[in-house]
Amino acid sequence: MVEPTYRGSASVAREVDLMARIANGDRKAFEELYNLYHRRMARFLTRLTHRYDLAEEVINDTFWVVWRKARDFRGDSQPSTWILGIAYRKARNALRSSARLGQQNLEVESLALTSEEPFHTEELRDWLEQALEQLPVEQRMAVELCYELGYSCEEIARIMSCPVNTVKTRLFHARAKLQKLLPQLAGAGASAPRGAGRQAAPERQS
Amino acid sequence: MMASRACRHEECWLLLPWLANGRLPQAERAGVEEHLRECAACTQELARQRLLCQVLTEPERVSYAPGPSFRKLMDRIDGRTPASPQDLRPVGHRGVPAARAAAWRPPGLAWAASFVLAVGLAAFAPTAYRWSQWRYTTHTTSAHATPGVLHVAFERSLPVGELEEMLRSAGARVVEGPGTSGIFGIAPVTTTARGSAPSGEVSPQMRALAARLRADARVLWVEPLTGTDGAEGAQGRRTREP
Numbered sequence: 042m043v044e045p046t047y048r049g050s051a052s053v054a055r056e057v058d059l060m061a062r063i064a065n066g067d068r069k070a071f072e073e074l075y076n077l078y079h080r081r082m083a084r085f086l087t088r089l090t091h092r093y094d095l096a097e098e099v100i101n102d103t104f105w106v107v108w109r110k111a112r113d114f115r116g117d118s119q120p121s122t123w124i125l126g127i128a129y130r131k132a133r134n135a136l137r138s139s140a141r142l143g144q145q146n147l148e149v150e151s152l153a154l155t156s157e158e159p160f161h162t163e164e165l166r167d168w169l170e171q172a173l174e175q176l177p178v179e180q181r182m183a184v185e186l187c188y189e190l191g192y193s194c195e196e197i198a199r200i201m202s203c204p205v206n207t208v209k210t211r212l213f214h215a216r217a218k219l220q221k222l223l224p225q226l227a228g229a230g231a232s233a234p235r236g237a238g239r240q241a242a243p244e245r246q247s
Numbered sequence: 248m249m250a251s252r253a254c255r256h257e258e259c260w261l262l263l264p265w266l267a268n269g270r271l272p273q274a275e276r277a278g279v280e281e282h283l284r285e286c287a288a289c290t291q292e293l294a295r296q297r298l299l300c301q302v303l304t305e306p307e308r309v310s311y312a313p314g315p316s317f318r319k320l321m322d323r324i325d326g327r328t329p330a331s332p333q334d335l336r337p338v339g340h341r342g343v344p345a346a347r348a349a350a351w352r353p354p355g356l357a358w359a360a361s362f363v364l365a366v367g368l369a370a371f372a373p374t375a376y377r378w379s380q381w382r383y384t385t386h387t388t389s390a391h392a393t394p395g396v397l398h399v400a401f402e403r404s405l406p407v408g409e410l411e412e413m414l415r416s417a418g419a420r421v422v423e424g425p426g427t428s429g430i431f432g433i434a435p436v437t438t439t440a441r442g443s444a445p446s447g448e449v450s451p452q453m454r455a456l457a458a459r460l461r462a463d464a465r466v467l468w469v470e471p472l473t474g475t476d477g478a479e480g481a482q483g484r485r486t487r488e489p
Contacts, residue, residue, distance in 0.1 A: 189300075
């Protein structure tokens with residue numbers, strides 16, 4: 042299994058150092074940080090927006106802010122949480138202003154994705170990407186941040202500017218929907234505990 | 248007792264994604280792992296969560312090149328391209344307007360830029376005449392084709408899934424890009440024996456791939472194969488106006 046994108050303390054220390062240098066106008070440090078984040082953000086954002094050009098626009102909008110606001114970074118959170126928080130808001134705004142958002146949020150009715158063939162990882166990923174498209178944007182982002190980018194619940198809450206319980210709820214609903222859409226993933230006879238979603242859902246889903 | 252057990256089950260169920268991605272704090276982890284020993288449903292769910300992590304962290308089939316995007320961003324920071332509408336008040340550092348920020352930049356940078364420009368011009372001069380003989384220009388960074396790679400522009404709004412599907416059905420994959428102008432380097436997934444050709448000639452495999460891509464309405468243009476492709480490329484290169 043490929044390890045999630047969780048970074049160790051050495052990587053975090055390196056990123057903190059880069060942030061400090063960027064705050065002093067160090068372009069080399071800025072380029073290094075940009076390259077560090079470009080791949081993981083491009084993948085995450087392309088999956089979210091379905092468009093390379095829009096993903097690139099969001100990445101550059103994010104790093105435009107990083108360049109301008111590096112001095113405001115106080116180290117209260119990890120640099121990655123801060124940067125992804127900016128990217129999340131930029132992506133949300135970009136999606137809102139694009140015509141696609143209206144379609145995406147209306148496309149929440151379930152469309153079962155089934156296949157007679159046994160699933161290989163690559164096929165499963167294709168199906169999964171189709172299934173993810175049917176989730177509301179906030180749930181999809183929570184899925185990407187948790188499973189793909191490997192963030193903790195608290196970090197996702199900080200990135201998405203919402204309570205920890207809301208993150209759990211979004212993932213709970215996303216998981217339930219993915220299991221409906223991907224019977225092969227759901228497996229035989231397994232189901233979510235009754236009432237877990239209601240108890241864990243203190244807030245309305247966006 | 249039963250209510251407490253059900254409650255524990257629900258709590259654990261909610262935390263499983265972070266047990267799967269390895270980010271559950273130790274204090275909570277111990278409790279969840281204890282529950283897993285007696286709960287088959289949660290154990291099954293954990294396996295699914297791990298599968299999700301595995302699938303979503305598989306190496307990407309498309310490789311992204313950060314260089315062109317970064318240069319575009321630096322152009323924007325330096326004011327060579329307009330900022331996006333929400334950033335019409337560019338500042339270099341906190342509260343410092345762009346003009347002052349430019350003045351703040353180390354003077355050595357300007358000297359370095361001039362030096363690079365001078366070296367670049369010196370290198371360019373001897374080849375300028377030869378370049379002027381070319382009848383056609385390309386949108387790629389090099390006037391020469393990369394062997395075994397087609398440079399292709401797709402519709403900008405083409406979803407990633409469709410792009411991947413198109414390439415997969417054509418037996419091709421992305422090996423470069425996208426560059427600043429959205430150009431991808433595309434190559435066959437496997438090179439067949441027929442696919443190889445003497446140096447300077449276009450292999451049948453590459454011709455077939457180029458023809459197949461050009462036939463797709465979502466492909467704006469394909470260029471170039473090799474130097475010998477010039478005449479054909481001049482006619483068949485652009486499939487339609489972008």
